[in-house]
Amino acid sequence: MSITPHELNALRSNVQQALNRNTDQLRLIPAAVIKLLQLTTDENTNIGDLSKVIDTEPSLAMQILKTINSSHYNVSQPINSIRQAIAMLGYANIRDIAIRQLFYSQLHGGQASKYFDSSFFWQHCLFVASLSKAIAIKLDYPHSDLIYTAGLLHDIGKLVLENHGKLSYSEFIATYVENGYSLLTSELNFYGVTHQQVGYLLCNDWQLPDIITAVVAYHHATDIDEMLSEKYVQEIAIVSFANYLAWIHGIGSFAANMPLNLPSIVFEYIALQKLDLESLLVQVDQDMQEIGVFYGIEFPGTKQLRANLVHSSIALSRSSPSGPDSAEPQAAEESINFLSSLTIPHQSLDPDTFVPQTLKAIGDIFKLDRIYMLSMTAKQRCLVAKYYFPDSLQGDNAELTPIKIDSLSGDLLTCLRTQQASIISDRYNRNHKLLKEVGVSEFVSVPILRNNRLSAVLYADNKLSRRAIPADILNKITPIANELGSALHNAKRFEQERSKAKIDPLTGLSNKRMLTDYLQCLFEDGQKTPVKMALGFLDIDHFKSLNDDCGHQRGDTALRIVAHILQELSRSGDFVGRYGGEEFLFVLLDCTAAGAFQYAERVRADIEAKGHVLKHRFNGHVITASIGLAMYQPTYTNYQDWIAAADKAMYQAKKNGRNKVIAIKR
Structure with a gap:
């Protein structure tokens, strides 16, 4: 410049x-x-230059090390110096983190x-x-x-x-x-x-x-x-x-x-x-x-970003000389309704909510008699109508015969293969058989893609009114189908992420977040209705020594062994999870103090027995666990009090020589 x-x-x-x-x-x-x-x-x-600059700002160095050692980076062992952080994550990553941290207080x-x-x-x-x-x-x-x-x-x-x-x-x-x-x-x-x-x-x-x-x-x-x-x-x-x-x-x-x-x-x-x-x-x-x-x-999140994007498009269209503001009032209203319909699939992460709403919007905008979303079924090998519009359809008008994938032919087959929207018409002999099955002379078929793969088909016809379907409908309806596919993909990802967010990836048990959510609900219900419930706090004995001597991979194996035993011995109504590190919690419903102690003792004994059998894999270390038990008491003010009581009993088991079950007396 x-x-x-x-x-x-x-x-x-x-x-x-x-x-x-x-x-x-x-x-x-x-x-x-x-x-x-x-x-x-x-x-x-070089690395030394970058490390020197960061080390001269103690608070910055502390914040970087805190960031690197957070759960986001999932480092296998604690990083204690900037040089080590640069070596592990690279020069560029540490530099970006440092600049971001320095700007944070200013921006x-x-x-x-x-x-x-x-x-x-x-x-x-x-x-x-x-x-x-x-x-x-x-x-x-x-x-x-x-x-x-x-x-x-x-x-x-x-x-x-x-x-x-x-x-x-x-x-x-x-x-x-x-x-x-x-x-x-x-x-x-x-x-x-x-x-x-x-x-x-x-x-x-x-x-x-x-x-x-x-x-x-x-x-x-x-x-x-x-x-x-x-x-x-x-x-x-x-x-x-x-x-x-x-x-x-x-x-x-x-x-x-x-x-x-x-x-x-x-x-x-x-x-x-x-x-x-x-x-x-x-x-x-x-x-x-x-x-x-x-x-x-x-x-x-992704859902909100997509909705924001479409709202911006509406604003741009309104501000453009060639946009809705310059058109006839009816055309402007239709254009705005069309653009608004694009946001509908992103207003929820529940398909049972946004799919019917989207189908209704399509029906209202394009004046179509019947609209279906046909889902692909792997077992039946068919396109089956899961959602339809309007709700007022009755009898034969509401039903759409499942279309067998193996028997697809004509323009519908081409539509699905090329992933291009099409009007399937009786003007061509190749479509006659299918049209006869569905009972119309023409229908609209629009592939719905999820992550660039065919997942469903948007079907629409005018069976009741017998009106001709305008040829330009495809260009207008395809963007809505695209947004619907994106929303279905987001809903699937959300469900997967929600499931993953509740599961500890190492053991497959519920994680701490899921445990605390469960205990919060359970505790509130317990205060309303007197129930017999027990909470157990399990801690693997000498786990740090096992980790230091055998390495983190063997330590992870020990955690999985304990998790497997807890899963095997739990009843269908029980709840078990990893609380953090080498700590596990289990919640037993509808049980007496004696029954809870018996369960905990069996878990402890199985862990010890398995530990003896596998000690050669752990350099002679025998896996054992100390368990503290606390029955639910109405006097607890919150679920943390309940956990603290079981934790106290567990530490008493440690103090009494480990590899024991202690039930707190109240």
Whole structure:
């Protein structure tokens, strides 16, 4: 980038007029970040240089080690130094974590206003940074790390104006939401400068790498400015595209439904055909969910992102001269109804809710008599109607004969093979047999894909009214079927993730979260109705010694052995789970104190017996367990009291020599 001293002084004067303090007093970028960025552009940098910078910031080093040792990274053994962390996870990963941690205190925090929420702003910065880096890697761009930081900092000017403007950015947004002008024009009218110009000046003063400074200064550029060196145009295009995608997914730097234009440089300098946007967005969504867990920020899930995307499309259509606002009122209403129907599949994760609603929307929009979603059944090898519209269909009109997959022929077979929507008509002899079976002269067939594989078929006809089906219906109904397929895929993933979230992956038992949820419900029910319940707290004896002597893999084997015994001996109504580490809990319903003790003793004895048989696999260590028992008492104020009582009994068993069952006396 090139700017004359005169232009720089003029810019500084304009920026100063907008701020309540001198620019040289602003230090939003920590010195350690500047040093890390300098290392990124230095070809001679090494692990020792990165480690030295981080180690000079004790709080940063502590936060990085805390992050690396969290459950997200699932390291096999504790990492105790920055050098070790770099060796395990790589230079680039540790650098990104360090920069993210350093920026967190600057970009996130402070008091949220009605219009500018720092948590929302931080989400936007993280999303743009992550997506920018993913795009850069996909395009084989060599400096993806710098692109990540550029994405993180691209809107730094807005934060400066919010925190140090004579008028806050919140006050600007309040007027901008109403005036309808472009963002940069509105900023110029309000402040006399844009957030890009503020960001450029500060990046220049802080001597950040030119790539980052260029992105901050021109990420909204629609053309190549004469001040801009062309060698940074691709970098600007990447972050501009990521910023655009963030906004249309509802993750802007502030919450406003603004029609954002996609800069033309994106089309000129990014080979969009090289990008697999679906996989990129899935990857970024996963990154955001993982980062959100650590920072305690709830990022929008896939369902909400898809709904946001469609709502943005509606806003863009309304703002476009060729959109619904310029059409006849009836056409405009139909267009809006059509766009709105695209969000229906993403308003729930329960197919029994969103599929019927989607079918109803299709029927209302396209004036179709009957609509079915035909599901593929593996056992019957048929297309079977699971959902249909309208609910008022009765008798033969409601039924659709299952279509055998082995007997498919004609245009329907071609439709499913090519995964292209089609109108199956009696104008062709090849369709006569099938049409006779379903009792119509024509019907619409639209494949529903889940993860690019055929999972269902959308069927529609006009059996009752006998109206002809318009040929242009296919182009209109296919996008809705696509959204329906995406929603079905999301629902399946949600169900799988919900199941996984309740299961400990090592032992296959319920995990701590599931245990505590179960105990919370059970405890509340127990307070209402006197029941006999026992809780057992099991801890494997000398587990640390076994792990240290035999290694973590053998330790994992010991955990699985104990889990298997608990599963084998439990009744169908009992509940067992891994509480954490070498600790397990079991809950016995409808049992006496004597019955609970008998069960626990049998578990202990089986573990000891199995431990003796397998001691040669554990370098002579015999696996045993200490178990504490506590019967449910109405005097417990919460389920934690119940666990604490069983835990106390377990420690008494340890104190009495281990490999014992102790029942607490109350």
